[in-house]
Amino acid sequence: MSDKRQRLIDTALNVFYEKGIHSIGINEILKASGVAKKTLYTHFESKAALVLAALKQRDETFLAWLNTRLAGANTNYQLIENLFLGLELWFTGKVPELGDFRGCFFVNTSAEFSTQESDISIYCQAHKQRVRSLIETHLPIPNNTLLDAICLLKEGAINTAYVERDFSAPRKCIELLQAMDKL
Amino acid sequence: MSDKRQRLIDTALNVFYEKGIHSIGINEILKASGVAKKTLYTHFESKAALVLAALKQRDETFLAWLNTRLAGANTNYQLIENLFLGLELWFTGKVPELGDFRGCFFVNTSAEFSTQESDISIYCQAHKQRVRSLIETHLPIPNNTLLDAICLLKEGAINTAYVERDFSAPRKCIELLQAMDKL
């Protein structure tokens, strides 16, 4: 039935994440997925709808991965290690389900869509909030200041890793947060 | 002479920063700048060359602004305040020369150009390194760990402010760094 739909979403996510959205045409996705154009437009009303579906897919995959990475932390420090060593694995291409690292898909996509009111921008914002909530629920000892620090450094690490190609960021974050947590 | 060239660069920077690059056509820049297409192509060999010129312009404007913001700090804490309160002004649209805030132009542009070897991606990387160097030279008491923390949090603040529309990030960064600096 609609395993075609799923194949379109998977392909779209891969291609959009790798090459951006505006620079890729629908035809390229059709070719890569081996699906007919008519089929695409029976499942999605527009390219934007496909983008949104790809974002949703990425959101779910990312949160699922993060959830297993963070599970089982007994101390705040352990959670910090789980998170940032996980990011390091992602950056260096060792997390197959996240694909070759090319920054944060949601940041990249926000950058391409200027109107902050669009569904796409709003979805990107919501994703970041879900990530924050997930980290919060795994924090053994609640600490809002620490949570802020973790989230800000996480964003810093991801963008520094991508734009500056500096993969040492996660280790630095761990050291900083370790010092902070002792306060 | 080539005040037309400058006008093209100014317009391109404004439009690209506001709306992204792949989603804007050359004709839109021509219309907004009131310059003929032939003139554009006598000064720039391609759209990519114009993008590079816009990046260079932004690089210079941003570094000049940052330089005056950071000047005169006598303590590391003062430098941190100068930097992050400056970011807050930027985010909230109170720095005319940086335009209405729409994230970091270099991060946004990197997101649109997938090949990491392109001139454009390399320029974005170099910009971030220049910003880091500038902060380093203004740090009254050298401290590499602190410098790392400042740069990571700065990136985190910029991206959080844009994607999550949360302008409270700079104040949080100041508090975190203030605590850290006491270690």
Next chain:
DNA sequence: ACAAAGGTAGACCGATCTGTCTACCTCAAC
């Protein structure tokens, strides 16, 4: 006086874009 350089407006080229449509195929349900 005149050549060279820089400017204008905009027609034009070939490619590509999103999205629609025709014509036909496959297959499961009732």
Next chain:
DNA sequence: GTTGAGGTAGACAGATCGGTCTACCTTTGT
């Protein structure tokens, strides 16, 4: 055994893309 949903391939429409080019105008240096 027919109907309807989902599939295929790909032609097509209309717009827009980056970039070239023609034809002409304006300014400046010598």
